[in-house]
Amino acid sequence: MHSRVRSQALFAAAKNRMPGGVSSPVRAYKAVGGSPVFVERGAGAWIEDVDGNRYVDYVLSYGPLLVGHAHEKVVAAVQDAAAKGTSFGACTEHESALVDKVQTVMPTIERLRLVNSGTEAVMSALRLARAFTGRDKIVKCAGNYHGHADCLLVQAGSGVATLGLPNCPGVPNSTVKDTLVVPFNDHSAVETVLNQYAGQVAAMIVEPVAGNMGVIPPVDGYLEGLRRITKAHDVLLIFDEVMTGFRVHPGGAQSLFGVTPDLTTLGKVIGGGLPIGAYGGRADIMAWIAPEGPVYQAGTLSGNPVALRAGLATLELGLDEDAWAYTASQTSFLMNELASIATRWSVPMQVNGVGTMFSCFFTDESVTDWGTASTSDADFFAKVFNAMLTCGVNLAPSQYEAWFTSTAHDTAAVTHTLRAFDKALKVAVG
Numbered sequence: 001m002h003s004r005v006r007s008q009a010l011f012a013a014a015k016n017r018m019p020g021g022v023s024s025p026v027r028a029y030k031a032v033g034g035s036p037v038f039v040e041r042g043a044g045a046w047i048e049d050v051d052g053n054r055y056v057d058y059v060l061s062y063g064p065l066l067v068g069h070a071h072e073k074v075v076a077a078v079q080d081a082a083a084k085g086t087s088f089g090a091c092t093e094h095e096s097a098l099v100d101k102v103q104t105v106m107p108t109i110e111r112l113r114l115v116n117s118g119t120e121a122v123m124s125a126l127r128l129a130r131a132f133t134g135r136d137k138i139v140k141c142a143g144n145y146h147g148h149a150d151c152l153l154v155q156a157g158s159g160v161a162t163l164g165l166p167n168c169p170g171v172p173n174s175t176v177k178d179t180l181v182v183p184f185n186d187h188s189a190v191e192t193v194l195n196q197y198a199g200q201v202a203a204m205i206v207e208p209v210a211g212n213m214g215v216i217p218p219v220d221g222y223l224e225g226l227r228r229i230t231k232a233h234d235v236l237l238i239f240d241e242v243m244t245g246f247r248v249h250p251g252g253a254q255s256l257f258g259v260t261p262d263l264t265t266l267g268k269v270i271g272g273g274l275p276i277g278a279y280g281g282r283a284d285i286m287a288w289i290a291p292e293g294p295v296y297q298a299g300t301l302s303g304n305p306v307a308l309r310a311g312l313a314t315l316e317l318g319l320d321e322d323a324w325a326y327t328a329s330q331t332s333f334l335m336n337e338l339a340s341i342a343t344r345w346s347v348p349m350q351v352n353g354v355g356t357m358f359s360c361f362f363t364d365e366s367v368t369d370w371g372t373a374s375t376s377d378a379d380f381f382a383k384v385f386n387a388m389l390t391c392g393v394n395l396a397p398s399q400y401e402a403w404f405t406s407t408a409h410d411t412a413a414v415t416h417t418l419r420a421f422d423k424a425l426k427v428a429v430g
């Protein structure tokens with residue numbers, strides 16, 4: 001009998017100690033109801049909660065765990081690194097080793113700066129873009145999320161949308177007045193904005209495959225169009241690959257679509273489940289970063305050796321050609337089978353995915369941007385989410401999050417998931 005009494009007690013206690021009982025908002029289950037699962041441990045594709053229930057996990061810490069939970073080689077790398085000292089605030093050889101690994105698969109990154117989170121990577125890349133161009137305005141897409149930096153908390157996808165916080169209090173108008181928002185997958189909207197604000201825009205930042213309003217691939221020619229238009233206006237193009245990096249393709253979206261950004265932001269997978277971020281790209285732009293140039297950006301724990309060793313081990317295992325091909329094929333099989341089950345239950349559902357991340361939108365409209373993503377039935381998702389949980393499958397508690405897979409999502413895990421989905425749709429339709 002599935003019971004979560006201990007999770008419930010822990011959540012009640014946490015609510016008296018932390019805002020909403022959580023360290024990051026989506027974890028509180030506001031969009032789906034009920035009390036969040038408290039996790040005890042993870043192994044491969046599975047997690048176990050504090051009540052002893054087991055779940056196939058598609059959250060994978062919101063993307064980083066490309067090789068699943070507690071892979072023995074990642075654990076060994078972390079243990080070895082920690083035993084030698086967790087942080088020095090000094091140079092180590094692991095920094096160049098990680099950057100080298102990233103550059104092998106993302107050759108557009110001529111120089112890379114390591115930081116501690118995706119948010120920090122994006123903030124720093126924007127500061128750099130503004131300094132390099134001498135301009136203040138930036139363009140972003142509705143429904144894209146780039147971390148919680150002030151100037152980007154405008155129409156920012158999952159977390160913000162799920163909570164119904166379109167304009168975040170505490171963000172000064174003066175900070176967002178330079179943020180211009182365009183619809184995703186519409187490069188002519190970008191052209192219009194760049195003409196209107198000619199000479200004032202420093203950069204356009206985009207998730208090359210959107211992942212924070214559910215997964216939405218770029219339409220044909222979109223990224224190429226952005227590249228052409230930004231170049232014509234001397235505007236830097238920043239690909240935020242914090243999520244897509246190493247999930248849509250071993251070389252990220254820029255390799256998959258063959259479009260070269262000026263700057264790239266990374267995070268998640270490159271830390272293998274430990275805190276990390278990074279930004280990089282053209283050497284002439286990165287030369288503006290201190291100490292080579294005048295743009296200040298620093299960090300006590302930046303280039304942390306434990307995070308680097310976890311990231312390196314994860315990239316080595318996860319980007320292996322056979323491992324990658326296996327994970328991608330398991331994912332597309334899963335997507336197809338989920339779609340068939342939905343059809344069998346006459347549930348309108350769109351499955352969008354690229355590589356090792358995908359989403360199921362409960363709508364009969366094809367989902368290409370924020371407007372169409374938000375036609376997805378949130379109440380129906382909440383029913384499916386809760387039924388899946390009871391059947392032993394852990395999805396992210398918001399319809400606007402992606403499902404992530406790993407090298408550990410084997411046939412047993414996938415089969416378990418498909419059985420659960422069939423039962424969950426029965427409950428949700430019922």
Ligand SMILES: *Cc1c(COP(=O)(O)O)cnc(C)c1O
Pocket residue numbers: 116117118119120122145146147148207211212240241242243244267268276277
């Ligand atoms: C997760 C994410 C971020 C923020 O990264 P954090 O490490 O959570 O700060 C930024 N951009 C994208 C595209 C992301 O998916």
